[in-house]
Amino acid sequence: MTDTPDDGTNAAEQPVDEGTEFPRADSDDTPGGISKRTLIRLLVGFGIGIPLLIEGITFLGLLDQQFGGDEGGDTGSGPTATDTPDTPDSAVGVGDDLLPETERSETLASAVLREVGGDRWPFSLTVDVHNAGDTAYEFQLLSVHLGDGRTVSGRTSTDRLAPGETRTITGEWSIPAGSTPRAVDVVALVYGDDSVETVERRVDLAKIPVRGG
Amino acid sequence: MEIHRYEKLWTAAALLLIVGFIATVTYGALGPGVTMVDDSGGTIDSGSLGETQFGDPGVTQTGENQYEVHVVARQFLFQPGTGSPIRVPANSEVTFYITSADVVHGFEVAGTNVNVMAVPGQVSEVTVRFDEPAQYGIVCHEYCGAAHHTMAGQLVVVPEDEYSAEGS
Amino acid sequence: MAYVDDFPTDARIVRWNLLVAFTALGIGGLFGMIQALHRTDVFRGFVSSADYYSVLTGHGVLLALFFTIFALCGLFTWGVTKSLDRPLPSARFTMAWFGFMFVGALTATVTILGGLVPSMPFNADVLYTFYAPMQAHPAFYTGLVLFIVGTWMAGFDWFRTYWRWRGDNPGERIPLQTFMVLVTMLMWYISSAGVAVEVLFFLLPWSLGIIESVDPLLTRTLFWYFGHPVVYFWLMPAYFIWYTVLPKLAGGRLFSDPLARVVFVLFLLLSTPVGFHHQYTDPGIPEGFKFIAMTNTMFLLLPSFLTAFTVVASIEHGARQRGGSGRLSWLRKLPWDEPAFAGCALAGLMFAAGGFSGIINAGMNINYLVHNTLWVPGHFHLTVGTASALTFMAIGYWLFPQITGKRLRLRSVATVQPYIWFVGMTLMSNAMHRAGLAGIPRRTAEPQYDAVTFQGVVGGVSEMRLQIAIGGVFLFLGLMLFLLVIFATWLGGSRTAPLRVNGTLPTPLSGPEHSPKILDNLKLWTAIAIVLIVLAYGLPLSAMLADGLFAPGSPPIPV
Numbered sequence: 004m005t006d007t008p009d010d011g012t013n014a015a016e017q018p019v020d021e022g023t024e025f026p027r028a029d030s031d032d033t034p035g036g037i038s039k040r041t042l043i044r045l046l047v048g049f050g051i052g053i054p055l056l057i058e059g060i061t062f063l064g065l066l067d068q069q070f071g072g073d074e075g076g077d078t079g080s081g082p083t084a085t086d087t088p089d090t091p092d093s094a095v096g097v098g099d100d101l102l103p104e105t106e107r108s109e110t111l112a113s114a115v116l117r118e119v120g121g122d123r124w125p126f127s128l129t130v131d132v133h134n135a136g137d138t139a140y141e142f143q144l145l146s147v148h149l150g151d152g153r154t155v156s157g158r159t160s161t162d163r164l165a166p167g168e169t170r171t172i173t174g175e176w177s178i179p180a181g182s183t184p185r186a187v188d189v190v191a192l193v194y195g196d197d198s199v200e201t202v203e204r205r206v207d208l209a210k211i212p213v214r215g216g
Numbered sequence: 217m218e219i220h221r222y223e224k225l226w227t228a229a230a231l232l233l234i235v236g237f238i239a240t241v242t243y244g245a246l247g248p249g250v251t252m253v254d255d256s257g258g259t260i261d262s263g264s265l266g267e268t269q270f271g272d273p274g275v276t277q278t279g280e281n282q283y284e285v286h287v288v289a290r291q292f293l294f295q296p297g298t299g300s301p302i303r304v305p306a307n308s309e310v311t312f313y314i315t316s317a318d319v320v321h322g323f324e325v326a327g328t329n330v331n332v333m334a335v336p337g338q339v340s341e342v343t344v345r346f347d348e349p350a351q352y353g354i355v356c357h358e359y360c361g362a363a364h365h366t367m368a369g370q371l372v373v374v375p376e377d378e379y380s381a382e383g384s
Numbered sequence: 385m386a387y388v389d390d391f392p393t394d395a396r397i398v399r400w401n402l403l404v405a406f407t408a409l410g411i412g413g414l415f416g417m418i419q420a421l422h423r424t425d426v427f428r429g430f431v432s433s434a435d436y437y438s439v440l441t442g443h444g445v446l447l448a449l450f451f452t453i454f455a456l457c458g459l460f461t462w463g464v465t466k467s468l469d470r471p472l473p474s475a476r477f478t479m480a481w482f483g484f485m486f487v488g489a490l491t492a493t494v495t496i497l498g499g500l501v502p503s504m505p506f507n508a509d510v511l512y513t514f515y516a517p518m519q520a521h522p523a524f525y526t527g528l529v530l531f532i533v534g535t536w537m538a539g540f541d542w543f544r545t546y547w548r549w550r551g552d553n554p555g556e557r558i559p560l561q562t563f564m565v566l567v568t569m570l571m572w573y574i575s576s577a578g579v580a581v582e583v584l585f586f587l588l589p590w591s592l593g594i595i596e597s598v599d600p601l602l603t604r605t606l607f608w609y610f611g612h613p614v615v616y617f618w619l620m621p622a623y624f625i626w627y628t629v630l631p632k633l634a635g636g637r638l639f640s641d642p643l644a645r646v647v648f649v650l651f652l653l654l655s656t657p658v659g660f661h662h663q664y665t666d667p668g669i670p671e672g673f674k675f676i677a678m679t680n681t682m683f684l685l686l687p688s689f690l691t692a693f694t695v696v697a698s699i700e701h702g703a704r705q706r707g708g709s710g711r712l713s714w715l716r717k718l719p720w721d722e723p724a725f726a727g728c729a730l731a732g733l734m735f736a737a738g739g740f741s742g743i744i745n746a747g748m749n750i751n752y753l754v755h756n757t758l759w760v761p762g763h764f765h766l767t768v769g770t771a772s773a774l775t776f777m778a779i780g781y782w783l784f785p786q787i788t789g790k791r792l793r794l795r796s797v798a799t800v801q802p803y804i805w806f807v808g809m810t811l812m813s814n815a816m817h818r819a820g821l822a823g824i825p826r827r828t829a830e831p832q833y834d835a836v837t838f839q840g841v842v843g844g845v846s847e848m849r850l851q852i853a854i855g856g857v858f859l860f861l862g863l864m865l866f867l868l869v870i871f872a873t874w875l876g877g878s879r880t881a882p883l884r885v886n887g888t889l890p891t892p893l894s895g896p897e898h899s900p901k902i903l904d905n906l907k908l909w910t911a912i913a914i915v916l917i918v919l920a921y922g923l924p925l926s927a928m929l930a931d932g933l934f935a936p937g938s939p940p941i942p943v
């Protein structure tokens with residue numbers, strides 16, 4: 004098979020020094036009308052030029068970091084720009100009170116997130132509620148808010164607690180595998196003589212380590 | 217065999233470079249004394265860590281400025297490290313003993329050269345000097361299951377005068 | 385006469401191997417783009433973070449095992465038959481090894497994909513390294529075994545062809561392409577023994593419940609005994625192309641046949657006794673053996689340095705044949721608008737960078753800074769991801785017409801494609817290297833942690849993420865363009881028009897008659913290779929075995 008360029012002229016076959024195209028670049032035109040020479044300049048210019056530029060900038064950056072601003076730069080890690088959400092200081096962990104502003108105590112006894120096969124993982128929060136007030140009280144766990152913005156609904160309630168009564172409730176949610184529970188909606192109902200005072204909050208949760216199989 | 221002169225020069229230069237690299241690494245081992253994790257930690261039964269020194273993982277003081285930390289890596293947390301941070305004082309020499317209770321995990325203190333594997337059945341022993349107070353993150357960098365990306369912890373180097381030597 | 389006319393039966397096998405390779409490349413590449421967008425938090429809508437690991441396993445296995453090795457089988461079948469000028473002896477046997485490989489690959493792939501489909505009870509979410517005690521479905525291990533056995537049979541097929549040729553040609557030097565194939569396969573037999581033992585004697589029976597527990601460190605060590613030389617199984621076919629075809633593409637001749645043989649022999653000797661450099665941070669392995677692995681690895685640089693010289697010299701010769709002159713201006717005379725040439729040249733250029741980042745990995749105590757960080761994928765996307773993958777794609781443009789008899793279509797697309805790949809890979813790999821220096825982990829669906837702050841060394845973390853995502857998209861685009869050209873050629877190319885490409889390979893400037901006969905003494909080099917392996921692995925392995933084959937043991941933990 005002879006090597007024929009696009010325009011149809013036949014090149015003599017050279018068995019040993021087989022070039023693939025004519026050495027004379029300017030006389031060949033590609034169908035788009037760009038000359039071969041311009042095409043090569045564009046390809047190589049951008050195709051190799053951009054990578055060289057990127058690597059060059061990185062190299063200069065490294066030199067600058069080494070000899071410029073930071074001295075050394077490998078002691079400890081200062082805080083830097085990552086955009087992970089910072090867990091607020093008010094985040095509730097196991098042992099903390101979910102609604103510190105109420106005079107009743109709602110203590111998070113446990114928070115469990117298990118990795119199981121499949122697309123949804125079981126998540127549960129167990130809360131010990133003690134009605135230390137002098138009127139009836141009810142505490143509810145509602146929806147869980149996940150790190151990716153989604154919400155999983157649920158409703159678990161202590162039902163009415165008489166003054167002095169204690170009850171433990173466990174809210175359970177089936178959350179998408181791999182998602183992170185960040186907050187839970189809670190409602191506290193304080194029963195008065197003819198009225199009910201409602202306290203609704205979204206409580207931030209501290210990190211809950213996933214438990215393995 | 218005919219070797220072109222340039223090729224001989226090139227080969228000689230390449231060999232010189234190779235020897236130079238080996239020398240650099242050797243210097244790192246001898247000069248600053250950076251040792252590799254090896255078999256000094258011994259083996260262990262990953263199925264019954266409770267009966268070993270990993271039964272109560274945490275920080276213990278072993279000398280004036282010397283501490284030991286036993287860490288268990290498991291799906292998907294470090295004990296200690298995840299629930300409560302590992303706390304050691306500044307200006308100390310800390311030896312970590314790390315193992316796994318289930319699958320292979322990694323233990324990387326981001327931004328430092330503390331970077332070891334936690335292999336079930338083996339104990340990784342590394343000694344680290346902490347000079348300055350700082351806060352470090354610990355990452356598991358070996359895939360260990362579906363929640364691998366949630367596995368992280370913290371290491372806090374506390375100013376010497378603020379540190380009270382309690383376990384973990 | 386094109387190859388397909390001279391060797392129709394073998395051309396068919398080459399076609400099948402390349403088509404399976406390119407299909408694996410397509411699926412694996414799609415997964416790669418999904419990963420690039422997911423872990424950088426640019427788009428997480430394709431899969432959940434838990435399913436990310438199924439995608440990652442697919443990416444690794446499809447690309448690093450199936451794409452690369454099917455491509456090797458296609459190229460080597462072509463090379464052996466062409467350089468010995470005889471077909472493979474038994475079409476049946478050839479189909480048999482292809483069948484083993486194909487069924488094995490298909491089985492393993494289906495098992496991996498099962499992880500994405502909740503209704504399927506099987507999965508292999510264990511990544512390409514399948515470390516115990518994580519356990520995949522037994523079908524996964526079975527598929528791997530079948531695949532590896534198929535490759536052994538392929539090697540035997542090529543050896544048999546060579547022995548028949550030898551019978552008719554006593555005393556002659558082994559033609560260079562066949563020499564390279566045989567040496568590569570010898571390396572493969574020696575090195576794949578490690579993973580074969582790991583899977584056949586440990587992981588497969590363990591996943592079937594026949595044995596109760598395995599020693600995770602031992603199985604890991606057996607994997608990495610294989611895991612380093614496998615990269616040379618990816619690289620040597622690329623070198624095979626750079627040495628024997630690229631000079632012709634540049635318009636010249638190979639500078640030196642003897643040096644090419646020396647390079648391949650060096651790979652046979654040094655590829656395997658370096659495995660511990662993947663286990664520098666592992667417990668249970670004495671530091672002295674890690675040091676030996678380090679020095680062996682550094683010497684492995686030598687064949688690559690020699691290759692750089694020979695390949696560049698050959699290309700320079702070609703450029704001067706085409707009218708080039710001057711110290712560096714001969715570069716302008718090279719056919720940069722020829723996709724096969726451009727792809728191979730760019731692949732070689734990128735490999736130089738990859739080699740240097742590999743030196744950092746090899747640097748024992750330096751490795752502490754990069755182990756299991758994103759630096760490592762940054763490195764290997766330059767090497768297997770470009771040196772091998774881009775070379776295979778580029779040579780596909782050159783070889784595909786010859787094995788199908790169809791003229792290449794969409795040439796203008798093919799011309800641009802290697803450059804798109806090169807730019808995309810620079811973007812992605814550059815950012816991966818920088819992210820690794822900051823300590824950001826690899827193999828992680830969401831490397832954003834509340835508890836951990838990563839400090840960028842050059843540039844910020846969010847800028848690196850964006851760069852990885854953009855690079856990954858460019859690469860996917862480059863991949864799609866390649867597949868477009870191949871499919872357009874395969875389905876639409878004309879069988880009657882004469883091919884533009886000429887498959888004749890010129891003789892080297894310095895031929896085999898100048899190379900010492902001892903280089904062809906394959907038995908000698910194999911023996912030395914084995915001795916080096918015993919020195920590197922003998923004591924550490926026996927220490928691991930001393931407390932029992934299965935101790936300290938771990939039961940299977942399904943993921």
